[in-house]
Each structure stands twice: as structure tokens, then as C-alpha cells.
Amino acid sequence: MTETFNRILDSITGWIFEMIVQPAMYDLGLMDWAEDAVDWIQFGLFGVVTIIVVYVVCRPLEAWRPVEPVTDRRAIRTDILYTLLTRLGALPLVAFVLLNSLSAWWAGTVADSGFVPPTLETLIPGLREMPILAFCLYIVILDFGEYWRHRFQHRLGWWWALHSIHHAQRQMTFWTDDRNHFVDEMLAALWFGTIALAIGVPPGQFPLLVLVMRLAESLSHANVRLSFGRVGERLLVSPRFHRLHHGVLSTADHGKNYAVLLPVWDWMFGTADFNRDVYPRTGDPEAPEALATGGWLRQQFIGLKRLAGAIAGRPGY
Template identity: 70%
Template sequence: MINWLQDAWDSMNGWIFEMLVQPALYALGLMAWAEDAFEWIDFALFGLLQVLVVYVICRPLEAWKPVEPRTDSRSIRTDILYTCLTRLGLLPLLAFIAFSALESRLSGLLAGSGWVPPTLETLFPILRDWPLLALALYVVALDFGEYWRHRFQHRFSWWWSLHAIHHAQRQMTFWTDDRNHILDDLIGAFWFGAIALLIGVPPGQFPIVVVILRVAEAMSHANVRLSFGPVGERLLVSPRFHRLHHGELGAGRDGKNYGVLLPVWDWLFGTADFRRDLFPETGDPRLPEEMATGSWLQQQSAGFRRLGRALMRPFRRGAGRGRRAY
């Protein structure tokens, strides 16, 4: 099935390139960029697929049983802009350029050294005969990595200064998943990509893993009064489980419920809150108003300013101690 999906995807990319992109490049005298354009089509289509899958699943849920009415359309539109830039525009372009250069350099270094890095399939050869089991293990491993990235976003003050944009939203919907500072997104892309390379996620399975985690994360932010029950809540992250993480009482750097797909990590490491009757208001009232209701540019600027203050804080403390000693 995975091979069939890969073949269908490649065929669609090839048709778009041959029928639409290649003639345009030829007419504009830009055929030197043909190979890069073909690879960029893959990035753009994959982003569009993620947005469509998430919308088809999450929008009916929000219309069915919302936690609260949609009263702040402007903030929601800003979150939609975040999604468009993240999935279809700026971040994929930056990631494409960065990972293409990194992949070429790493391939050259590995080829020269003769060392082949271990992967899950080389450590456990039986996985080669069980592709769906291998896929499940890749999802679990990457979800574990995402849990710790999320905890670190709250643990380190410089990282929290960026991640706070995500927690400032008081009108949370499934679009809120992509409400992140651009630097935070870039760090997350490198984090996720490095773990995927380390455990050897095959190129054909990587998009499937991304879509699974993407849908889970978007659904967990959805404005829907939905719990998976006393058993299901311990198997999969629900909108109620993650809403507690965004609630005003749990906002800030000392939070709960960091999991993306599996609550087991929160349970193992003591950060789980399984109270099923709570659907709190969201947002962090301690954050500046521009982070909550400002435009995309205002929120990004506020994140940069907070990051600068967080990075300078240790130097200011050191200077203060020096003056007192003098």
C-alpha cells in the first residue's frame, strides 16, 4: 500500500510539472531551475495535502460540538495566515533550502568515511518484512522526540519567549496548531528532521508519519468539547487533554499535558492531567496583548524582542553583581 501511495504521488507531481510548470519555465527562459522546481512542487503539494486533510477532519468537529463560540474572527484569520505561511510558503521554502544543502553535505561526508549510520531497520532487520510495524515505531519514536521538544520549549526561558506566541491565543481552533514564531518553527523542523534521519525513516514513509502527527496535533487544538473517555484518554491525546495545557490556570512555563499523539509520555514523566470534566478558557493573561490579538508581524516582532531580553538577562544579572561587588 505504501508503494502504491508513493507511485500515485510521484505520478501527480510529474503531471503537474510536465503540464504546468515546465512550459512556464521554458517560456520564461528559466529551465536551469527545472530540477529545483520539481522538488519544490513536492513541498507545496505536501503542505496543501496536510491543510486539506486537517480541515476535512477538524472543521466538522468544531461545528458539531464547540467549546465556545467563535467571537474573535480576526485572531482566527491570523492563525489561518500562520498555516498558509507554514505549510505552503515561507517555512517550506527555508526548510527546502536548508535541508537540501545539509543532505548534500552529509551524504558527501558519509560516503567519504565509509560509515553507515544505524537505523531502526538495521538494528531490527525483521522490520523490513513488516512495513506497517516499522511505520508505527517511527511514529512512536518521533512522537517521543516531540514530547521532549515541547517540554524544552516551556523549560528554557529563551525558547519560551518564542513559544509564548502559541499560548497567547484566547480563541483556540485547529488553526492554532501552526501559530508559532518563525524561529520556533525552524528549530522544530531541524529537531524533527534530525530525529527522522537518526532513526532512518524511509523517504516513502516520512510523509505518512508527518501527516499522522500533523492531524493529531491539529485535532488536539480544535475547539470541540471532546474527550476520549477514561481509557481512550490514556491512549491518544484528545482536544480536552491538550486544552488543559492551554488553559489559563496551566499556562506558562510550568505546564501539563505536553504530548502530541500519545499521553503515555506525560504519564511516564509525571506531567499528565487526566481530569476529564475541564474545558478551561485558553490563553496566558501574563503575555502582552499584541501577542494575543496583534497581526502576524506584530506577534513575530514581539517574539524577537522577548527573545533578545531573555538572552541578555544573564549578562544583566552578572553586571548587577559586579556593580554591587565594586
């Protein structure tokens, strides 16, 4: 599964580089950067694939059975801009550089020390012969990490100052998943990447892991009246389950339903609400109006201002 996905991604990347990018780099005398260019093309191409997969899955569901009618298309367009910048713009380039640097530092540190850090496959050697089971275990561990990152976003005042941008959206759709401050995005990328490195996620499986997690997160934000039933709601996060998190249960200090993919973490740590009949209005009533209706640049500026206020301990932040 992962091999087929990566083979297709590599083939398209190679074609784009050879037919479009390489000739231009040769003319400009930039061939010393050829290897980095290939990596960046693949990174950007993966962003395109992610957007397409999410749109194909989520858009028909929103058209089929929306929770609420669309009343603010401008807010949705702002969320689309967030997605494009996050998946295709400068933000993924920064994340790519940071994660590559982290990976290189980790590899160098391990090599210099002579210490071989344990990974899932060294702790459980049989996983090498069961790639599908290994893939599922990686998802479970990464999802556990995402649950706690989300809780910290609500519990730590300075982090909530950034994350509140995400919760200010009143017209929630699957595009809302990427509605985050760029500093928050960098922290999330480092958090996720560090855990992946620590447990030894194979590079070949990493893109597909990210795709699965992104699809789950986007679906959970979709404007669709969809519940997975009494049993299913306890196995996978549904749009209804996560909508409660963005509704009346969404506050800086007393949130519920933090899970990204597996609700079991909310159940284990006492933060679950399985009320299947509720589809609340979304949006943080305490957030500045500009966080709900302002443009991308305005929201980013306010996020930085609120972050500085929270770190300084000023009232109201």
C-alpha cells in the same frame, strides 16, 4: 499504504510540472533548476493536501460540539494566515532548503567516513518485511522526540519567548496548531528532520509520517468538546487533554500535558493531567496583548524582541 500515497502525490506533481511549470521555465531559460522545481512543487502540494485533510476532519467536529462560541474571528483569521504561510508560503521553502542541506551534509559525512550509522531497520532486520510495524515505530520515536522538544520550549527561557506566541491565543481552533514564530518553526523542522535522519526513516514514508503527526496536532487544538474516555485518553492525545495544556496548566515553568500524539510520555515523566471534566479557557494571561490580538507581522516582531530580551537576561522576558 505509503506507496499508494506517494504514487498519487508523484502523479499530480508530474502533471503540474509538465503542464504548467516546465513550459514557463523553458521560456525563461531556467531548466537547470528543473529538478529543484519538481521537489518544491511536491513539497507545496503536500502542504495543500495536509490543509485539506485537517480541515475535512476537524471543521465538522468544531461545528458539531464546540467548547465555546466564536467571539474573535479576527484572531482565527490570523491563525489561518499562519497556516497558509507555514504550509504554502516562504516558511516551508526555507525549511525544505535547510532539511535538504542537512540531508546532503549527513550523506556526505557518512560516505567520507565509511561509517554506516545504525537505523531501526539495521538494528531490527525483520522490520524490512513489516513496513506497517516499522511505520508505527517511527511514529513512536518521533513522537517521543516531539514531547521533549515541547518541554524544552517551556523550560528554556529563550525558547519560551518564541513559543509564548502559540499560547497567547484565546480563541483556540484547529488552525492554532500552526500559530508559531518562524524561528520556532525552523527549529522544529530541524529537530524533527534530524531525528528522522538519525533513525533512518525511508524517504517514501516521511510525507505520510508528517501527515499523521500534523493531523493529530491540529485535532488536539480543535475547539471541540471531545474526550476519548478513561482508557482512550491514555492512548491518544485528545482535544480535552491538550486544551488543559493551553489553559490553567500552561506556564513557562510548570506545564502539563506536553505530548503530541501519545500521552504515555506525560504519564512516564510525571507531566500528565487526566482530569476529563475540565475544558478551561485558553490563553496566556502574562503575554503581551499584541500576541493575542495583533497581526502576524506584529507578533513576529514581538517574538524576536522577546527572544533578544531573554538571551540578554533582561527582567520580564
